[in-house]
Amino acid sequence: MELLKQTLWVLWKDLLLELRRRESILAMFFFGTLLLFVFHFAFEIPAEKAAEMAPGLLWLAFLFTGTLGLTQLFQAERENHCLDALLLSPMDRASLYLAKVFFNLFLMLLIELVVFPLFWVLFNLAFWNLLPSLFLVAFLGTIGFCVLGTLFSAVTLKARARELLLPLILFPLMIPVILATVRGMEIILRTGKFEEAFSWLRLLIGFDVIFFTVGFLIFEWVIEA
Protein backbone atom coordinates (compact mmCIF):
# COMPACT_ATOMS: atom_id res chain seq x y z
CA MET A 1 0.00 0.00 0.00
CA GLU A 2 2.85 2.34 0.95
CA LEU A 3 4.57 1.45 -2.32
CA LEU A 4 1.48 2.44 -4.28
CA LYS A 5 1.12 5.73 -2.38
CA GLN A 6 4.75 6.66 -2.95
CA THR A 7 4.48 5.71 -6.62
CA LEU A 8 1.45 7.97 -7.01
CA TRP A 9 3.23 10.85 -5.28
CA VAL A 10 6.28 10.61 -7.56
CA LEU A 11 4.01 10.27 -10.58
CA TRP A 12 2.02 13.31 -9.44
CA LYS A 13 5.26 15.28 -9.13
CA ASP A 14 6.48 14.23 -12.60
CA LEU A 15 3.15 15.00 -14.27
CA LEU A 16 2.95 18.39 -12.56
CA LEU A 17 6.49 19.29 -13.63
CA GLU A 18 5.79 18.14 -17.20
CA LEU A 19 2.52 20.04 -17.29
CA ARG A 20 4.37 23.22 -16.33
CA ARG A 21 7.49 22.81 -18.43
CA ARG A 22 6.17 20.71 -21.34
CA GLU A 23 9.78 19.98 -22.30
CA SER A 24 9.65 16.24 -22.94
CA ILE A 25 6.21 16.05 -24.50
CA LEU A 26 6.80 18.92 -26.94
CA ALA A 27 10.24 17.67 -27.95
CA MET A 28 8.92 14.14 -28.45
CA PHE A 29 5.84 15.31 -30.34
CA PHE A 30 7.79 17.50 -32.77
CA PHE A 31 10.53 14.93 -33.26
CA GLY A 32 7.97 12.16 -33.87
CA THR A 33 6.01 14.14 -36.46
CA LEU A 34 9.24 15.40 -38.04
CA LEU A 35 10.40 11.81 -38.51
CA LEU A 36 7.10 10.94 -40.18
CA PHE A 37 7.52 13.78 -42.67
CA VAL A 38 11.11 12.71 -43.36
CA PHE A 39 9.89 9.16 -44.01
CA HIS A 40 7.07 10.55 -46.15
CA PHE A 41 9.51 12.40 -48.40
CA ALA A 42 12.08 9.58 -48.43
CA PHE A 43 9.81 6.59 -49.07
CA GLU A 44 6.75 5.84 -51.03
CA ILE A 45 4.80 2.88 -49.77
CA PRO A 46 2.88 1.07 -52.53
CA ALA A 47 -0.34 -0.56 -51.32
CA GLU A 48 1.01 -4.09 -51.84
CA LYS A 49 4.14 -3.31 -49.75
CA ALA A 50 2.33 -1.55 -46.89
CA ALA A 51 2.26 -4.59 -44.63
CA GLU A 52 6.03 -5.01 -44.94
CA MET A 53 7.15 -1.40 -44.69
CA ALA A 54 4.68 0.45 -42.46
CA PRO A 55 5.35 -1.38 -39.13
CA GLY A 56 9.13 -0.97 -39.45
CA LEU A 57 8.92 2.73 -40.23
CA LEU A 58 6.39 3.33 -37.47
CA TRP A 59 8.53 1.56 -34.89
CA LEU A 60 11.61 3.40 -36.02
CA ALA A 61 9.75 6.64 -35.28
CA PHE A 62 8.59 5.39 -31.86
CA LEU A 63 12.04 4.10 -30.98
CA PHE A 64 13.85 7.37 -31.74
CA THR A 65 11.12 9.50 -30.16
CA GLY A 66 11.03 7.29 -27.08
CA THR A 67 14.81 7.47 -26.68
CA LEU A 68 14.55 11.24 -26.70
CA GLY A 69 12.04 10.98 -23.84
CA LEU A 70 14.25 8.54 -21.93
CA THR A 71 17.22 10.92 -21.93
CA GLN A 72 14.98 13.48 -20.20
CA LEU A 73 13.35 11.02 -17.80
CA PHE A 74 15.52 11.81 -14.77
CA GLN A 75 16.24 15.44 -15.72
CA ALA A 76 14.28 16.83 -12.74
CA GLU A 77 16.24 14.57 -10.39
CA ARG A 78 19.56 15.71 -11.86
CA GLU A 79 18.81 19.35 -11.10
CA ASN A 80 19.51 20.58 -7.57
CA HIS A 81 20.61 17.11 -6.42
CA CYS A 82 16.95 16.10 -6.15
CA LEU A 83 17.90 12.47 -6.68
CA ASP A 84 19.89 12.70 -3.43
CA ALA A 85 16.80 14.12 -1.73
CA LEU A 86 14.79 11.11 -2.93
CA LEU A 87 17.51 8.66 -1.89
CA LEU A 88 17.76 10.30 1.54
CA SER A 89 14.12 9.48 2.12
CA PRO A 90 12.95 6.07 3.31
CA MET A 91 10.85 5.62 0.16
CA ASP A 92 10.87 2.23 -1.51
CA ARG A 93 13.19 2.64 -4.52
CA ALA A 94 10.86 0.42 -6.56
CA SER A 95 8.19 3.13 -6.30
CA LEU A 96 10.53 5.49 -8.15
CA TYR A 97 10.93 2.86 -10.88
CA LEU A 98 7.17 2.30 -11.12
CA ALA A 99 6.43 6.02 -11.27
CA LYS A 100 9.03 6.60 -13.99
CA VAL A 101 7.77 3.62 -16.05
CA PHE A 102 4.17 4.89 -15.84
CA PHE A 103 5.21 8.45 -16.64
CA ASN A 104 7.26 7.33 -19.63
CA LEU A 105 4.41 5.08 -20.79
CA PHE A 106 1.97 7.97 -20.51
CA LEU A 107 4.17 10.21 -22.67
CA MET A 108 4.77 7.49 -25.27
CA LEU A 109 1.08 6.64 -25.54
CA LEU A 110 0.19 10.30 -26.01
CA ILE A 111 2.72 10.52 -28.85
CA GLU A 112 1.49 7.27 -30.39
CA LEU A 113 -2.10 8.49 -30.36
CA VAL A 114 -1.00 11.33 -32.63
CA VAL A 115 1.66 9.55 -34.68
CA PHE A 116 -0.42 6.48 -35.61
CA PRO A 117 -3.26 8.26 -37.44
CA LEU A 118 -0.85 10.81 -38.90
CA PHE A 119 1.26 8.01 -40.38
CA TRP A 120 -1.85 6.48 -41.95
CA VAL A 121 -2.88 9.80 -43.44
CA LEU A 122 0.59 10.75 -44.72
CA PHE A 123 1.12 7.40 -46.45
CA ASN A 124 -2.48 7.19 -47.58
CA LEU A 125 -2.85 3.70 -46.14
CA ALA A 126 -6.03 1.67 -46.07
CA PHE A 127 -6.97 -0.76 -43.23
CA TRP A 128 -8.28 1.92 -40.85
CA ASN A 129 -10.35 -0.84 -39.25
CA LEU A 130 -7.12 -2.59 -38.17
CA LEU A 131 -5.83 0.43 -36.26
CA PRO A 132 -7.14 -0.70 -32.81
CA SER A 133 -5.44 -4.13 -33.16
CA LEU A 134 -2.24 -2.51 -34.36
CA PHE A 135 -2.38 -0.05 -31.51
CA LEU A 136 -2.72 -2.92 -29.03
CA VAL A 137 0.44 -4.56 -30.43
CA ALA A 138 2.24 -1.21 -30.29
CA PHE A 139 1.01 -0.76 -26.70
CA LEU A 140 2.61 -4.07 -25.63
CA GLY A 141 5.80 -3.09 -27.44
CA THR A 142 5.74 0.31 -25.76
CA ILE A 143 5.47 -1.32 -22.32
CA GLY A 144 8.59 -3.37 -23.14
CA PHE A 145 10.38 -0.23 -24.31
CA CYS A 146 9.43 1.67 -21.14
CA VAL A 147 10.30 -1.02 -18.58
CA LEU A 148 13.72 -1.64 -20.11
CA GLY A 149 14.32 1.98 -21.11
CA THR A 150 13.58 3.29 -17.61
CA LEU A 151 16.00 0.80 -16.09
CA PHE A 152 18.81 1.75 -18.47
CA SER A 153 18.02 5.43 -18.18
CA ALA A 154 18.82 4.98 -14.48
CA VAL A 155 21.93 2.92 -15.27
CA THR A 156 23.34 5.72 -17.43
CA LEU A 157 22.11 8.50 -15.12
CA LYS A 158 25.55 9.39 -13.80
CA ALA A 159 27.45 8.67 -17.01
CA ARG A 160 29.10 11.60 -18.75
CA ALA A 161 27.94 10.90 -22.31
CA ARG A 162 24.65 9.32 -21.30
CA GLU A 163 22.72 10.62 -24.32
CA LEU A 164 25.12 8.62 -26.50
CA LEU A 165 25.46 5.68 -24.16
CA LEU A 166 21.76 5.04 -23.61
CA PRO A 167 20.79 4.03 -27.18
CA LEU A 168 24.03 2.06 -27.56
CA ILE A 169 23.11 -0.11 -24.58
CA LEU A 170 19.35 -0.09 -25.03
CA PHE A 171 18.85 -0.81 -28.73
CA PRO A 172 20.56 -4.24 -28.81
CA LEU A 173 18.51 -5.33 -25.80
CA MET A 174 15.35 -4.04 -27.45
CA ILE A 175 15.73 -6.35 -30.47
CA PRO A 176 13.17 -8.93 -29.20
CA VAL A 177 10.60 -6.14 -28.65
CA ILE A 178 11.25 -4.53 -32.03
CA LEU A 179 11.12 -7.89 -33.79
CA ALA A 180 7.94 -9.08 -32.07
CA THR A 181 6.13 -5.77 -32.52
CA VAL A 182 7.07 -5.30 -36.16
CA ARG A 183 6.30 -8.91 -37.06
CA GLY A 184 3.02 -8.84 -35.12
CA MET A 185 1.87 -5.68 -36.87
CA GLU A 186 2.99 -7.00 -40.22
CA ILE A 187 0.96 -10.20 -39.81
CA ILE A 188 -2.14 -8.24 -38.79
CA LEU A 189 -1.76 -5.93 -41.79
CA ARG A 190 -1.17 -8.84 -44.15
CA THR A 191 -3.87 -11.22 -42.95
CA GLY A 192 -6.27 -8.76 -41.34
CA LYS A 193 -6.58 -11.20 -38.41
CA PHE A 194 -5.47 -10.36 -34.90
CA GLU A 195 -5.28 -14.06 -33.86
CA GLU A 196 -2.55 -14.74 -36.42
CA ALA A 197 -0.15 -12.54 -34.47
CA PHE A 198 -0.65 -14.35 -31.14
CA SER A 199 2.74 -16.09 -31.13
CA TRP A 200 4.55 -12.74 -31.41
CA LEU A 201 2.23 -11.21 -28.82
CA ARG A 202 3.10 -13.99 -26.39
CA LEU A 203 6.78 -13.16 -26.85
CA LEU A 204 6.01 -9.48 -26.23
CA ILE A 205 4.02 -10.20 -23.07
CA GLY A 206 6.77 -12.52 -21.82
CA PHE A 207 9.40 -9.85 -22.44
CA ASP A 208 7.29 -7.21 -20.68
CA VAL A 209 6.68 -9.38 -17.62
CA ILE A 210 10.30 -10.55 -17.30
CA PHE A 211 11.92 -7.13 -17.66
CA PHE A 212 9.29 -5.42 -15.54
CA THR A 213 10.02 -7.90 -12.73
CA VAL A 214 13.79 -7.57 -13.19
CA GLY A 215 13.58 -3.76 -13.21
CA PHE A 216 11.34 -3.72 -10.16
CA LEU A 217 13.68 -6.00 -8.21
CA ILE A 218 17.07 -4.53 -9.11
CA PHE A 219 16.22 -0.83 -9.38
CA GLU A 220 17.37 -0.16 -5.82
CA TRP A 221 20.89 -1.36 -6.64
CA VAL A 222 20.92 0.49 -9.94
CA ILE A 223 19.83 3.87 -8.58
CA GLU A 224 22.04 3.76 -5.48
CA ALA A 225 25.16 2.58 -7.33
Next chain:
Amino acid sequence: MRVVIRNLSKSYGLLWALKKIDLDFQSGECVALLGPNGAGKTTLLKLLSALLYPTTGEITLDDQRLHQGSSALRSAIGLLAPGEHFYEGLTLKENLRFFNSLYSRVKSPQEIEQTLDTVGLRNWSNDYVSSLSSGMKCRLAIAKCLLLEPKLLLLDEPYGVLDGNGVDLLEAYLMRLRQHGGIVVMATHHVSRILTICSRAIILRRGSLIFDEPRQEPWESFQRTFAEFLPRGEKWNS
Protein backbone atom coordinates in the same frame (compact mmCIF):
# COMPACT_ATOMS: atom_id res chain seq x y z
CA MET B 1 20.09 7.95 19.74
CA ARG B 2 23.69 6.78 19.39
CA VAL B 3 25.80 6.78 16.26
CA VAL B 4 28.88 4.57 16.14
CA ILE B 5 31.43 4.75 13.34
CA ARG B 6 34.05 2.02 13.22
CA ASN B 7 37.08 1.71 10.95
CA LEU B 8 35.32 3.80 8.30
CA SER B 9 37.16 4.29 5.02
CA LYS B 10 35.97 5.51 1.67
CA SER B 11 37.88 5.51 -1.58
CA TYR B 12 37.02 7.04 -4.94
CA GLY B 13 39.08 4.85 -7.21
CA LEU B 14 42.67 5.24 -6.02
CA LEU B 15 41.93 8.28 -3.86
CA TRP B 16 41.14 7.60 -0.20
CA ALA B 17 38.75 10.34 0.92
CA LEU B 18 38.45 8.90 4.43
CA LYS B 19 40.86 6.62 6.24
CA LYS B 20 39.95 4.41 9.20
CA ILE B 21 37.71 6.80 11.11
CA ASP B 22 36.38 5.79 14.54
CA LEU B 23 33.78 8.05 16.15
CA ASP B 24 30.87 7.91 18.60
CA PHE B 25 28.06 10.48 18.70
CA GLN B 26 25.70 10.58 21.66
CA SER B 27 22.25 12.09 22.11
CA GLY B 28 22.26 15.85 22.53
CA GLU B 29 25.66 16.39 20.96
CA CYS B 30 26.39 19.16 18.47
CA VAL B 31 29.56 18.29 16.58
CA ALA B 32 31.56 20.79 14.56
CA LEU B 33 33.09 18.99 11.60
CA LEU B 34 36.07 21.04 10.49
CA GLY B 35 39.00 20.83 8.14
CA PRO B 36 40.35 22.34 4.95
CA ASN B 37 38.90 21.72 1.48
CA GLY B 38 39.27 18.11 0.45
CA ALA B 39 39.60 16.89 4.03
CA GLY B 40 36.66 14.49 3.66
CA LYS B 41 33.93 16.43 5.51
CA THR B 42 31.27 16.10 2.83
CA THR B 43 32.18 12.45 2.24
CA LEU B 44 31.67 11.77 5.94
CA LEU B 45 28.28 13.53 5.86
CA LYS B 46 27.25 11.53 2.79
CA LEU B 47 28.27 8.29 4.46
CA LEU B 48 26.32 9.23 7.57
CA SER B 49 23.27 10.00 5.45
CA ALA B 50 23.64 6.72 3.48
CA LEU B 51 24.02 8.55 0.19
CA LEU B 52 27.37 6.79 -0.08
CA TYR B 53 28.44 3.43 1.27
CA PRO B 54 31.80 2.82 2.95
CA THR B 55 34.62 0.98 1.25
CA THR B 56 35.48 -0.57 4.60
CA GLY B 57 34.06 -0.24 8.10
CA GLU B 58 30.52 0.47 9.20
CA ILE B 59 28.13 2.99 10.70
CA THR B 60 25.47 1.95 13.20
CA LEU B 61 22.52 3.96 14.44
CA ASP B 62 21.16 2.62 17.71
CA ASP B 63 22.97 -0.67 17.07
CA GLN B 64 21.49 -1.06 13.60
CA ARG B 65 23.93 -1.08 10.72
CA LEU B 66 23.33 1.55 8.08
CA HIS B 67 23.29 -0.19 4.73
CA GLN B 68 21.50 -0.31 1.42
CA GLY B 69 17.90 -1.10 2.17
CA SER B 70 17.83 0.21 5.75
CA SER B 71 14.93 2.47 4.90
CA ALA B 72 13.55 2.62 8.45
CA LEU B 73 16.81 4.22 9.61
CA ARG B 74 16.72 6.79 6.83
CA SER B 75 13.64 8.48 8.29
CA ALA B 76 15.75 9.35 11.35
CA ILE B 77 18.42 11.10 9.27
CA GLY B 78 18.20 14.60 7.83
CA LEU B 79 20.69 16.34 5.56
CA LEU B 80 20.50 20.10 5.28
CA ALA B 81 22.41 21.23 2.21
CA PRO B 82 21.50 24.85 1.37
CA GLY B 83 20.13 25.44 -2.11
CA GLU B 84 19.78 21.76 -2.90
CA HIS B 85 17.21 18.98 -2.71
CA PHE B 86 14.15 20.90 -3.94
CA TYR B 87 12.33 20.74 -7.27
CA GLU B 88 12.59 24.19 -8.85
CA GLY B 89 9.39 23.70 -10.86
CA LEU B 90 7.27 23.03 -7.78
CA THR B 91 6.07 25.60 -5.28
CA LEU B 92 7.33 25.68 -1.70
CA LYS B 93 4.14 24.06 -0.43
CA GLU B 94 4.19 21.38 -3.12
CA ASN B 95 7.81 20.52 -2.35
CA LEU B 96 7.11 20.15 1.36
CA ARG B 97 3.95 18.11 0.71
CA PHE B 98 5.83 15.84 -1.68
CA PHE B 99 8.76 15.12 0.64
CA ASN B 100 6.46 14.66 3.63
CA SER B 101 4.57 12.02 1.72
CA LEU B 102 7.79 10.12 0.95
CA TYR B 103 8.56 10.02 4.68
CA SER B 104 4.98 8.87 5.38
CA ARG B 105 4.44 11.94 7.54
CA VAL B 106 0.85 13.09 7.66
CA LYS B 107 0.93 16.87 7.80
CA SER B 108 -2.07 19.02 7.10
CA PRO B 109 -1.83 22.01 4.73
CA GLN B 110 -2.22 24.20 7.84
CA GLU B 111 0.82 22.60 9.48
CA ILE B 112 2.84 23.18 6.34
CA GLU B 113 1.68 26.82 6.20
CA GLN B 114 2.53 27.18 9.88
CA THR B 115 6.03 25.80 9.36
CA LEU B 116 6.61 28.12 6.41
CA ASP B 117 5.47 30.96 8.65
CA THR B 118 7.99 29.89 11.32
CA VAL B 119 10.86 30.16 8.85
CA GLY B 120 9.52 33.43 7.43
CA LEU B 121 8.43 32.09 4.04
CA ARG B 122 4.64 32.21 4.36
CA ASN B 123 4.31 34.96 1.74
CA TRP B 124 6.18 32.81 -0.79
CA SER B 125 4.38 29.52 -0.10
CA ASN B 126 2.79 29.44 -3.58
CA ASP B 127 5.90 30.62 -5.41
CA TYR B 128 8.20 28.32 -7.32
CA VAL B 129 11.44 27.34 -5.62
CA SER B 130 13.31 28.69 -8.66
CA SER B 131 12.27 32.21 -7.65
CA LEU B 132 13.88 31.97 -4.19
CA SER B 133 17.26 33.35 -3.18
CA SER B 134 19.91 31.01 -1.71
CA GLY B 135 19.12 32.18 1.82
CA MET B 136 15.40 31.55 1.32
CA LYS B 137 16.15 28.07 -0.03
CA CYS B 138 18.15 27.42 3.13
CA ARG B 139 15.15 28.55 5.20
CA LEU B 140 13.00 26.18 3.18
CA ALA B 141 15.45 23.38 4.00
CA ILE B 142 15.03 24.27 7.69
CA ALA B 143 11.24 24.08 7.22
CA LYS B 144 11.65 20.63 5.69
CA CYS B 145 13.68 19.50 8.70
CA LEU B 146 11.10 20.96 11.07
CA LEU B 147 8.41 18.88 9.39
CA LEU B 148 10.42 15.67 9.01
CA GLU B 149 11.85 15.80 12.55
CA PRO B 150 15.13 13.90 12.01
CA LYS B 151 17.03 12.60 15.05
CA LEU B 152 20.40 12.86 13.36
CA LEU B 153 20.77 16.14 11.50
CA LEU B 154 23.70 16.67 9.17
CA LEU B 155 24.43 20.15 7.89
CA ASP B 156 26.79 21.06 5.07
CA GLU B 157 27.94 24.66 5.28
CA PRO B 158 24.61 26.32 6.16
CA TYR B 159 25.97 29.67 7.40
CA GLY B 160 27.26 30.99 4.09
CA VAL B 161 23.84 31.84 2.67
CA LEU B 162 21.81 32.80 5.76
CA ASP B 163 21.20 36.34 6.99
CA GLY B 164 21.23 37.26 10.70
CA ASN B 165 17.63 36.21 11.32
CA GLY B 166 18.18 33.01 9.39
CA VAL B 167 21.20 32.13 11.54
CA ASP B 168 19.18 32.77 14.71
CA LEU B 169 16.37 30.61 13.36
CA LEU B 170 18.75 27.78 12.49
CA GLU B 171 20.55 27.88 15.82
CA ALA B 172 17.30 27.97 17.78
CA TYR B 173 16.17 24.88 15.87
CA LEU B 174 19.48 23.10 16.48
CA MET B 175 19.26 23.90 20.17
CA ARG B 176 15.72 22.49 20.35
CA LEU B 177 16.76 19.37 18.46
CA ARG B 178 19.60 18.73 20.93
CA GLN B 179 17.30 19.25 23.90
CA HIS B 180 15.03 16.57 22.46
CA GLY B 181 17.93 14.11 22.26
CA GLY B 182 18.90 14.67 18.63
CA ILE B 183 22.43 14.74 17.27
CA VAL B 184 23.75 17.58 15.11
CA VAL B 185 26.83 17.24 12.90
CA MET B 186 27.76 20.40 11.03
CA ALA B 187 30.50 20.81 8.45
CA THR B 188 31.44 24.44 8.13
CA HIS B 189 34.24 26.92 7.61
CA HIS B 190 32.52 29.51 9.87
CA VAL B 191 34.54 28.34 12.86
CA SER B 192 33.88 31.18 15.28
CA ARG B 193 30.12 30.78 14.71
CA ILE B 194 29.96 27.01 15.18
CA LEU B 195 32.19 27.14 18.27
CA THR B 196 29.51 29.13 20.09
CA ILE B 197 26.97 26.31 19.77
CA CYS B 198 28.93 23.07 19.42
CA SER B 199 29.66 20.68 22.26
CA ARG B 200 32.54 19.01 20.47
CA ALA B 201 34.84 19.57 17.51
CA ILE B 202 36.45 17.12 15.16
CA ILE B 203 39.02 18.06 12.56
CA LEU B 204 39.80 16.06 9.45
CA ARG B 205 42.89 16.41 7.32
CA ARG B 206 43.34 14.47 4.06
CA GLY B 207 40.78 11.91 5.17
CA SER B 208 42.26 11.27 8.61
CA LEU B 209 40.86 12.28 11.96
CA ILE B 210 43.47 14.52 13.61
CA PHE B 211 41.44 16.13 16.40
CA ASP B 212 38.42 15.08 18.47
CA GLU B 213 37.67 16.81 21.77
CA PRO B 214 34.69 18.14 23.72
CA ARG B 215 34.51 21.92 23.94
CA GLN B 216 36.51 23.53 26.72
CA GLU B 217 37.19 27.05 27.87
CA PRO B 218 39.92 27.99 27.11
CA TRP B 219 40.55 25.57 24.28
CA GLU B 220 44.22 25.80 23.53
CA SER B 221 44.59 22.37 21.93
CA PHE B 222 41.94 23.33 19.38
CA GLN B 223 43.54 26.67 18.69
CA ARG B 224 46.90 25.02 18.19
CA THR B 225 45.53 22.37 15.83
CA PHE B 226 43.29 24.69 13.89
CA ALA B 227 45.91 27.43 13.50
CA GLU B 228 47.57 25.58 10.62
CA PHE B 229 44.38 25.85 8.51
CA LEU B 230 44.08 29.62 8.88
CA PRO B 231 45.05 31.86 5.95
CA ARG B 232 48.70 32.95 5.98
CA GLY B 233 49.35 35.77 8.42
CA GLU B 234 45.96 35.40 10.14
CA LYS B 235 45.83 34.60 13.82
CA TRP B 236 43.19 32.64 15.67
CA ASN B 237 40.72 34.86 17.50
CA SER B 238 38.12 32.98 19.52
